[in-house]
Amino acid sequence: GQNIDQPTEMTATEGAIVQINCTYQTSGFNGLFWYQQHAGEAPTFLSYNVLDGLEEKGRFSSFLSRSKGYSYLLLKELQMKDSASYLCASSNQAGTALIFGKGTTLSVSS
């Protein structure tokens, strides 16, 4: 079966760095996605990792370790607009759908 775990809530201050962790257990692995979702809005794609290692994209980076079933999203130079829910997602065994974690709500304060 599939199981994706991530913390429910995190808080941080403007300008800081925050790391949101995600552990997954999936029968078949086709890559790990991160999405950002502001309250009441649609999820938007942030990153996709299929190989081990760190992928950097501006202030956001995502890391994957397939052997450990572990990923993290790293947000640098936090801004108030980064307050949102961050969703970790992985494929089901057949590769036909994404299974989402319940999301981590990040609150950034000044």
Place this chain on the structure above:
Amino acid sequence: EAQVTQNPRYLITVTGKKLTVTCSQNMNHEYMSWYRQDPGLGLRQIYYSMNVEVTDKGDVPEGYKVSRKEKRNFPLILESPSPNQTSLYFCASSLGTSGGVAEQFFGPGTRLTVL
């Protein structure tokens, strides 16, 4: 502009009154999917479609129907809505037929309340 559109955006209805939520994408994507999002439960897949006339159940299909007669449209049908279907619904699409291996583009969401 490349986008996924949903209508209506907000709907309040009563138990048992059939309704349809439309979803349309203009990116020529093969894969389309419907999710519901509930507090504490996250996004859960209702149905998905890998191409025209090809649909399959997701994790929570009970009480819902879908159809895929054209590539761009994927309506969600609630034949007899019940209060437990009160939720925020998202339609999504992606390139290719395997929805688990490609970025999904989400519509703006439909907030449904069933009284």
